[in-house]
Amino acid sequence: xxxxxxxxxxxxxxxxxxxxxxxxxxxxxxxxxxxxxxxxxxxxxxxxxxxxxxxxxxxxxxxxxxxxxxxxxxxxxxxxxxxxxxxxxxxxxxxxxxxxxxxxxxxxxxxxxxxxxxxxxxxxxxxxxxxxxxxxxxxxxxxxxxxxxxxxxxxxxxxxxxxxxxxxxxxxxxxxxxxxxxxxxxxxxxxxxxxxxxxxxxxxxxxxxxxxxxxxxxxxxxxxxxxxxxxxxxxxxxxxxxxxxxxxxxxxxxxxxxxxxxxxxxxxxxxxxxxxxxxxxxxxxxxxxxxxxxxxxxxxxxxxxxxxxxxxxxxxxx
Amino acid sequence: xxxxxxxxxxxxxxxxxxxxxxxxxxxxxxxxxxxxxxxxxxxxxxxxxxxxxxxxxxxxxxxxxxxxxxxxxxxxxxxxxxxxxxxxxxxxxxxxxxxxxxxxxxxxxxxxxxxxxxxxxxxxxxxxxxxxxxxxxxxxxxxxxxxxxxxxxxxxxxxxxxxxxxxxxxxxxxxxxxxxxxxxxxxxxxxxxxxxxxxxxxxxxxxxxxxxxxxxxxxxxxxxxxxxxxxxxxxxxxxx
Numbered sequence: 001x002x003x004x005x006x007x008x009x010x011x012x013x014x015x016x017x018x019x020x021x022x023x024x025x026x027x028x029x030x031x032x033x034x035x036x037x038x039x040x041x042x043x044x045x046x047x048x049x050x051x052x053x054x055x056x057x058x059x060x061x062x063x064x065x066x067x068x069x070x071x072x073x074x075x076x077x078x079x080x081x082x083x084x085x086x087x088x089x090x091x092x093x094x095x096x097x098x099x100x101x102x103x104x105x106x107x108x109x110x111x112x113x114x115x116x117x118x119x120x121x122x123x124x125x126x127x128x129x130x131x132x133x134x135x136x137x138x139x140x141x142x143x144x145x146x147x148x149x150x151x152x153x154x155x156x157x158x159x160x161x162x163x164x165x166x167x168x169x170x171x172x173x174x175x176x177x178x179x180x181x182x183x184x185x186x187x188x189x190x191x192x193x194x195x196x197x198x199x200x201x202x203x204x205x206x207x208x209x210x211x212x213x214x215x216x217x218x219x220x221x222x223x224x225x226x227x228x229x230x231x232x233x234x235x236x237x238x239x240x241x242x243x244x245x246x247x248x249x250x251x252x253x254x255x256x257x258x259x260x261x262x263x264x265x266x267x268x269x270x271x272x273x274x275x276x277x278x279x280x281x282x283x284x285x286x287x288x289x290x291x292x293x294x295x296x297x298x299x300x301x302x303x304x305x306x307x308x309x310x311x312x313x314x315x316x317x318x
Numbered sequence: 319x320x321x322x323x324x325x326x327x328x329x330x331x332x333x334x335x336x337x338x339x340x341x342x343x344x345x346x347x348x349x350x351x352x353x354x355x356x357x358x359x360x361x362x363x364x365x366x367x368x369x370x371x372x373x374x375x376x377x378x379x380x381x382x383x384x385x386x387x388x389x390x391x392x393x394x395x396x397x398x399x400x401x402x403x404x405x406x407x408x409x410x411x412x413x414x415x416x417x418x419x420x421x422x423x424x425x426x427x428x429x430x431x432x433x434x435x436x437x438x439x440x441x442x443x444x445x446x447x448x449x450x451x452x453x454x455x456x457x458x459x460x461x462x463x464x465x466x467x468x469x470x471x472x473x474x475x476x477x478x479x480x481x482x483x484x485x486x487x488x489x490x491x492x493x494x495x496x497x498x499x500x501x502x503x504x505x506x507x508x509x510x511x512x513x514x515x516x517x518x519x520x521x522x523x524x525x526x527x528x529x530x531x532x533x534x535x536x537x538x539x540x541x542x543x544x545x546x547x548x549x550x551x552x553x554x555x556x557x558x
Contacts, residue, residue: 011558048406052556073408084403086328088335100324101407145403 001026001153001183002047007056009042009207016042017207018056026152029179031194032187033307034204040187041081043204044157047185048078060153074102077151077182081158083142087131091122091141094130095148102149112148120144120174136167143174147182154178156186160193172197191307203307228272228279230296231261232286239268245289246270251278262294321409325417326424329391333425338390343429346383350376354436365444366527369437373454373525376433377517380426380462381490387425388469389483391418392548397477411552415545419470426462430455450527457524460537464516465490467544474551490516493540516540 001024008018017039024030034040045051046058049069058065060072086094092113099109117123120140125133130141139159146154160171175197178184188194195201195215203211203218211218234242239257246255253273261269272282283293333339353375358368395401404414437451465486472486473479496515500508512519513536520537523530 050402050406050556051558070408070410073406076406078402078406080399080402082399084398084400086332086400087398088332089328097324097328098403098407101321101403101409103321103408 001028001061002185003057003059003062005057007043007046007058008054009039009046009051010054015207017204018054020056020207020209022202022209022212024183024185026183027179029175029184029186029197029199031198031201032185032204033189033191033194033201034187035189038189038204039207040189040204041157042207044078044155044185044187045080047153048076048155049073050078050080074149075152077146077149077154079139079142079146079154079156079159081161083138084145085130085138085141088129090127090129091133092117092126094141095144098145099148102151104149109148112150116144116148119177120147121170136163136170139163139167139171140174143178147178150181152183154182154184156184158187158189160188160190168193226274226277226298228274228282228296228298229258229261229269230272230282230286231267231269231294232291233266233294234268234291235266236268238291242268242270242286242289242291245285245291246272246282249278249281249285251276251281267294319413319416321407322413322417322420325404325414326420329418329421330424333387333421339387339425342383342386343425343432346379346429347432349379350433350436353379358436358440365440365446366450368444369440369446369450369454370525370527372436372440373457374521377458377461377521377525380429380458381465381516383429384422384426384462384465385469385483385486385490388418388422388466389473389479389486391422391470392473392552393477393479393482397479405556411549414552415470415548419467419541419545422466422470423459423463426466427459430458430462447527453524453527453529456529456534457521460524460534461517461521464537464540464544467541467548468493471544471548471551474548474555494518 004020004022006019006021008020009016020043032040032043042051046053046065047060049065049072052066060075063071063075065072086097089097095113095116096106096109099112100106104112114123114126117126120143122137122140122144125137130138133141143156143159146156156175159175160168163171172194175184175186175194186194186198191201198215200212200214201218202209232242243255243257246252251274253275255270255272258269258271260267272278277298279296279298283296286293354372357375358372361368361371363371392401395404434455437446437454440446441448441451468489469483469486472489473482475485476482493514493516496511497518500512500515503511520533523533
């Protein structure tokens with residue numbers, strides 16, 4: 001669907017992105033992640049033919065964005081970081097305008113606009129002027145204008161930014177809904193906002209793709225496997241002995257004591273990073289060493305840790 | 319061309335849904351009325367002279383109104399981010415510029431049509447030829463169209479409407495004073511400057527009801543050149 005080869009963009013002497021090379025398959029939902037200034041918006045603007053690249057090629061369904069921008073634009077719906085809304089227009093009127101602007105007949109628009117409004121949850125505000133809408137509804141109208149002409153590729157630049165928690169949940173559902181008919185690229189600087197909705201993540205840092213893969217692949221590669229939290233019956237004086245037992249198990253990467261996860265006397269808790277699943281060996285070794293196991297929990301990967309590590313920021317700075 | 323008309327239609331609606339269009343047209347008509355009374359009716363002039371005087375003064379009002387109406391066309395869209403919608407739609411830059419220009423030209427036409435009662439008063443109560451009125455108004459539309467093109471060009475240069483109108487006004491003023499400069503310098507440059515002046519020698523024939531091909535071609539050329547400049551600026555912006 002999309003082939004990006006050696007894409008570079010310079011603003012004057014300053015390199016914004018590149019060289020970037022990647023491909024996106026038809027029907028994929030791809031998340032473009034990066035901290036502010038990583039090059040997400042520049043990449044998306046080039047894809048949407050809003051900006052020309054300095055070098056490299058971008059092809060959408062085999063069509064070059066520089067040589068045939070008009071053809072590419074017909075296939076793309078783009079929501080920039082600020083929805084491009086004409087405040088004096090009514091919602092329905094604006095969507096009709098957006099559709100006709102993309103070369104679709106007015107008659108088709110009159111049938112399609114109510115259907116899209118229904119799908120995006122805008123039916124009740126179709127006659128409202130755009131200036132009167134809340135931020136959440138404005139984002140929805142922004143998405144509606146991006147899909148009203150039935151593009152094959154939908155590019156959404158930070159659609160979740162500035163929404164309240166309820167709106168975020170609704171927006172995620174909306175993006176998930178889009179995958180039924182479109183290839184979707186969605187950007188964010190907060191991993192947890194889009195990780196659930198994307199098939200694959202591309203992490204940008206300083207204009208370069210530093211990682212690509214599913215959430216699990218990224219977690220495993222960067223967190224060196226699993227994180228296990230366990231609690232045993234032991235005195236506080238036994239901490240070093242327990243840690244030496246744990247560290248002696250093959251496959252254990254790092255281990256340390258943490259605050260007790262349970263109340264009560266003689267309760268000690270530990271966190272273990274395993275390069276593979278070492279829970280059975282942990283249970284057996286601790287039992288054998290005379291420290292009965294009370295609980296053991298394999299925790300989910302810390303998504304934000306993965307992202308911050310990839311994006312090159314310290315956790316505290318985020 | 320259909321999409322240029324689509325853009326023009328939306329712009330025209332925007333003029334009437336915001337106070338700008340009504341305020342500019344109402345102010346221009348008020349000023350026209352005051353000037354008409356002051357310069358044409360209250361003087362002891364022949365009807366033809368009064369009409370020529372009216373066209374002379376009202377052309378300045380038309381230029382100013384065209385600048386105010388065109389200042390927002392691109393700069394406001396860039397400021398609010400709506401220009402992205404046009405820039406990512408399958409449109410050519412010239413379609414955007416032509417659409418925008420058509421809308422502002424229609425506003426200039428509306429202003430001109432609404433002011434027609436003043437020369438009609440002279441036609442009914444005095445002795446002026448209908449042709450004089452038609453040619454005078456053609457001149458208004460041509461000079462208004464040229465000023466609108468200059469304003470639109472200035473609007474592509476900046477996100478700020480204020481800066482846009484200042485730049486537009488600066489270009490107009492420079493082109494207006496070409497005839498003054500022409501008197502101060504030697505041939506052959508003085509002839510060129512006199513011919514390039516936005517008002518003076520080029521507007522004078524229309525003022526007196528004379529349809530001159532050269533003056534008509536001049537205003538059409540000014541409009542074309544500034545619109546072409548606006549298209550080129552939009553094309554260049556894609557590289558930024």
